Amino acid sequence: MSTARSRRRRPAIPAFVTALVALVALTVAAGGEAAGPAEVKQPPPLPAPASFGPALVERVVSARVFHTRISVVRNANTRKIGRSLATLRPTWVTGLLRYRRGQFPTRKEARGWEEIRRIVRTYSPGSQFDVVLNALQYRTPKAIRTEMARMRAKLGNEGWFFDFLSSAFKKHPRMVRAMVNSAHAHGEWVGGNVFGLAKRRKLPHRVDFYSVQDAVFRLNLGEARRLASSKPVVYHLNNNPAHQRSGGCRFIEGLSTTRRKRLIKLRAFQQLQYGFRFSYPAYFPECQRARPRGPGSFLYSYNAFRDPPVADVIREMLNLYDFSPAT
Numbered sequence: 001m002s003t004a005r006s007r008r009r010r011p012a013i014p015a016f017v018t019a020l021v022a023l024v025a026l027t028v029a030a031g032g033e034a035a036g037p038a039e040v041k042q043p044p045p046l047p048a049p050a051s052f053g054p055a056l057v058e059r060v061v062s063a064r065v066f067h068t069r070i071s072v073v074r075n076a077n078t079r080k081i082g083r084s085l086a087t088l089r090p091t092w093v094t095g096l097l098r099y100r101r102g103q104f105p106t107r108k109e110a111r112g113w114e115e116i117r118r119i120v121r122t123y124s125p126g127s128q129f130d131v132v133l134n135a136l137q138y139r140t141p142k143a144i145r146t147e148m149a150r151m152r153a154k155l156g157n158e159g160w161f162f163d164f165l166s167s168a169f170k171k172h173p174r175m176v177r178a179m180v181n182s183a184h185a186h187g188e189w190v191g192g193n194v195f196g197l198a199k200r201r202k203l204p205h206r207v208d209f210y211s212v213q214d215a216v217f218r219l220n221l222g223e224a225r226r227l228a229s230s231k232p233v234v235y236h237l238n239n240n241p242a243h244q245r246s247g248g249c250r251f252i253e254g255l256s257t258t259r260r261k262r263l264i265k266l267r268a269f270q271q272l273q274y275g276f277r278f279s280y281p282a283y284f285p286e287c288q289r290a291r292p293r294g295p296g297s298f299l300y301s302y303n304a305f306r307d308p309p310v311a312d313v314i315r316e317m318l319n320l321y322d323f324s325p326a327t
Helices: 015-029 078-086 107-123 141-155 165-171 173-185 221-228 247-253 257-274 308-321
Strands: 060-063 092-099 128-134 159-163 189-193 209-213 233-236 277-283 286-290 297-301
Touching: 060 078, 078 107, 078 277, 092 107, 092 159, 092 233, 107 141, 128 141, 141 173, 159 165, 159 173, 165 173, 165 189, 173 189, 209 221, 221 233, 221 257, 247 286, 257 277, 257 308, 277 308
Parallel strands: 060 092, 060 277, 092 128, 128 159, 159 189, 189 209, 209 233, 233 277
Antiparallel strands: 286 297
16 A cells, blocks of 8 residues: 555544543543433422422312213202302312323313302412312323423412322322422422232322322321321222222211211321321212113212211311311
């Protein structure tokens, strides 16, 4: 090979390649290797919203009015529902709206939501409301962020309640972390149902609260107390409306008014011993019943205000074991 050919000029290195090499050198000099796609560090966790604190869980009330576009409170409009809930002076109304993935409030539902909140806040100005979603229906961070963004734009809810939270965390932990980040980035609180307490399954520790429910009136009180030592725990009655033998259906259709009152008094008292907060069943739980005439079935919520002795005992227990918003 001739000397002239061996000295042939090499092609110039593109500017972007030079910049990339310099960036890698700076990264190594700073104390480590350049991170690959799988090694990109997650941003630091966002702090929990300041609005979630002891005052919020003082008087918790369960109310399901719309379930996946179905109006489930029979013989009552949203004005009447709002006035009834207001008599309980709640600090937190949980479960008012529940939606499937891809569903969003209709104009009627959004108006009902606003009317109920306005009436309740006339008597309890600081009361807050959540929206319920099924965490198992979302797999990716993008899916949950999109759903939450569209929902908050329509409703302006203060918080989120995710059913099957612990199950979703086991299957899609990145999605759950994105859910928590999205809520906290917008000043909203977030939590939901956790299952498998006896098995000590791993739970998302950055949520603001855990929710537990019983199984046909049996509640794992020891595990509820263990959870409550690290995070607020809210208890609600079992709700599995498609199954007639579930605790929710039995509460509505299998118990007498006297036995309902007895169960509510028991759970209210157990709050003191085991550290959880009771979400009192105002318009909750739900059950699916066959239509008396013709095929098909309908979904409906229990209405404590059409069972006046139960509504009275809920008020009594709230005032006995739960703090008053005025104090």
